[in-house]
Amino acid sequence: IQVMPEIDVPGHSSAILAAYPELSCFPESGAHAVRTGAPFMDWNTGGRPAAIYENTLCPSNEKVYDFLDKLMTEVASLFPFEYIHTGGDEAPYTFWEKSPDVKKLMQREGIKDMAGVQSYFGKRLERIILSKGKKMMGWDEILEGGITPTTALMSWRGVNYGIEASKSGHYVVMSPTNYVYIDYMQGDISTEPRVYASLRLNQTYKFDPIPEGADANYILGGQANLWTEQVYNIRQAEYMTWPRGFAVSESLWSPKERKDWDQFVLKTENHFVRFDYAKTKYSPAIYDPIVRVTRDSEQYFVELTTEISGLDIYTSFDSSTPDNFYPRYAKPQLIPKDAVMMRIITYRGDTPIGRLLSIPVEDLKKRVR
Numbered sequence: 505i506q507v508m509p510e511i512d513v514p515g516h517s518s519a520i521l522a523a524y525p526e527l528s529c530f531p532e533s534g535a536h537a538v539r540t541g542a543p544f545m546d547w548n549t550g551g552r553p554a555a556i557y558e559n560t561l562c563p564s565n566e567k568v569y570d571f572l573d574k575l576m577t578e579v580a581s582l583f584p585f586e587y588i589h590t591g592g593d594e595a596p597y598t599f600w601e602k603s604p605d606v607k608k609l610m611q612r613e614g615i616k617d618m619a620g621v622q623s624y625f626g627k628r629l630e631r632i633i634l635s636k637g638k639k640m641m642g643w644d645e646i647l648e649g650g651i652t653p654t655t656a657l658m659s660w661r662g663v664n665y666g667i668e669a670s671k672s673g674h675y676v677v678m679s680p681t682n683y684v685y686i687d688y689m690q691g692d693i694s695t696e697p698r699v700y701a702s703l704r705l706n707q708t709y710k711f712d713p714i715p716e717g718a719d720a721n722y723i724l725g726g727q728a729n730l731w732t733e734q735v736y737n738i739r740q741a742e743y744m745t746w747p748r749g750f751a752v753s754e755s756l757w758s759p760k761e762r763k764d765w766d767q768f769v770l771k772t773e774n775h776f777v778r779f780d781y782a783k784t785k786y787s788p789a790i791y792d793p794i795v796r797v798t799r800d801s802e803q804y805f806v807e808l809t810t811e812i813s814g815l816d817i818y819t820s821f822d823s824s825t826p827d828n829f830y831p832r833y834a835k836p837q838l839i840p841k842d843a844v845m846m847r848i849i850t851y852r853g854d855t856p857i858g859r860l861l862s863i864p865v866e867d868l869k870k871r872v873r
Contacts, residue, residue, distance in 0.1 A: 508641070509583045511575060512591025512836050514561040516624050518544065520571075521558065527571055529562035529603040544792060545596065557595035563600065563625040564609035570607045580636035587656060588633050589622075593643035595622060603706045623649025630655060641677070644669070655822065663715045670722035677724050683711035684728040686748045687735065691789030694863045697734055705790050706811045708751040709768060712760065728752040746779065746786035769812050791858035793817050793848050797871040798836070804869055805836040806846065815850045815857065821865075823847075839865055 519745050521528045528536060535557055546554040561568045580590055587800035597618040600606045606621060615621055622804065623646070630652055640655040651657075657673040659666030666676040671823035680690075681701070689696040692767040694850040713726035728749065738778075750772055754763065779786050796807040808817050816840040817833035818826040828851045839846070843865050850858030 506585045506794075507583060508585045508587050508589055508800040509577060509579050510589035510591060510835050512589075512593070513629070514563060514622065515559060515593065515595030516591060518557070518559040518659065520561065524571065527565060527568050528558050529560075529565070529599050530558055542549070544595075545694055553594055553596050556680070558599045562603065562605070562627075563621050564603065564605040569628055569632065572629060573635075575745070576632050576636055576638075580633075580638050585643045585785075586634075586639055589636045589641045589658065590633070590823060592622070592628070592646040593641060595645065597621075604634060605799040612735065613805050619649035621649070622646070623651065626655070627652055638762055639756075641675075645750050655684050656724070656803060657716060663718070666723070667715060669689065669717045670719040671717070673719075673722065675722050675724050676718070677727050678711075678713045678715075679727040679729060680711075683708055684726065684729050684752055685731075686744055686752075687733075689746070690748060690787050691792050692861055692863075694797055694867070695789070695792065695859055697740075702747070702753040704794070704811060705751055708748045708754065709763070711752060713756055726752070726756050728750040730872075737856065737858060745785050747775065747790065750775065766813065784830060788859060791815065791850055791852075792861065793850055793858065794862070795848070795861070795868075795871070796873065799872045800867075804839040806868060806870065807836045808833050808848065810850060815852055817848060817850050819849075821845070822846045825849075825860065825866050827851075828857070 518538050522538050525531045526535040541582050544555070544559060546556060571816050573585050573624065576588065580818070600618055600621060609615065610621060613624060615624060626642065629863065633640045639654060639656060641658055644657055644659045644661055646655065646754050646825045647657065647665055647669060651674070653673060655670040657666060658677045658679050659669070660679045660681055662680050662698050663678055663680065670676045672680065685703060687699060689699050690702070690704055714720045714723050726762045730741065730744055732741065735744060754768060776786060793808045793810055798805045810817065816828065818828055818830040819833055819837060820826040820830060823845050826847055826849055846865060846868060848861040849856055
């Protein structure tokens with residue numbers, strides 16, 4: 505096992521600026537702090553996020569590069585791996601655009617836009633990293649202003665940036681949100697801590713680290729990400745990782761032509777037995793139904809499916825707990841006008857296997873697509 509460190513700059517740098525405000529574009533503002541749990545970015549801009557508070561290193565400040573040189577010297581001495589990941593993602597331009605010093609930098613260097621400013625920062629940072637005998641990797645945003653031929657890329661906003669980079673001769677690690685962001689919910693929203701997106705096991709299993717159009721010679725591999733802003737202990741980390749970690753492993757280590765979902769499910773269930781013995785926590789969401797709601801005029805219908813074959817679904821709208829003596833689900837169900845709660849459970853034969861889902865009707869209606 506080899507470990508690649510990540511020091512995420514120029515964005516995601518609130519902690520650095522709280523300790524060293526002189527590395528910001530506006531050191532006299534007095535607003536530099538680590539705001540744990542408090543909003544510091546506006547994600548509703550329709551494009552690159554805007555900063556509410558300054559959280560980016562200042563690319564026109566020479567002190568920044570002196571600091572990074574010292575920092576990368578220490579990092580390089582601690583980690584023998586050939587790459588250092590330097591982030592580069594979600595770096596807002598808000599305070600750069602306001603900075604007179606950044607404007608002077610742009611005039612002096614002939615830089616046309618803020619993507620070019622970030623590219624300037626990245627190229628200077630890479631020179632520092634190369635001087636330590638290491639190579640640089642960054643998230644796919646660094647492509648926007650241009651990167652050097654020796655920079656490697658980690659593609660997280662889908663696979664297209666990774667495809668583009670590989671065709672240009674850059675080494676790539678595929679890490680797309682829609683397949684391998686395992687901080688996303690993996691079951692029904694009624695059973696999971698709420699996160700802004702979902703990623704079920706069968707979707708993770710579809711991950712292809714060498715998608716069509718990519719130059720396989722430049723694809724180093726893939727990576728699943730478990731961001732832990734909403735993972736508060738190791739048991740929850742286990743729950744979020746397994747069984748999706750199995751799907752990632754098989755996608756990376758097995759030839760595409762040998763992948764088989766039904767066989768994968770059998771192997772996964774065998775591992776559940778081992779995990780139970782080892783007291784390792786995992787998600788049973790693979791057994792839970794997938795709930796979708798549609799609307800026709802003033803009527804609402806619930807459509808239920810399962811990720812795996814061989815399961816029967818039973819439901820109730822009368823606040824009772826369904827079992828396999830209730831009518832078996834066969835087609836979309838009309839929500840009765842006077843219903844308050846829908847309960848859903850899956851069975852394998854005569855044995856209940858999924859978790860009991862209890863979903864208020866008002867919540868169901870909010871799911872209409």
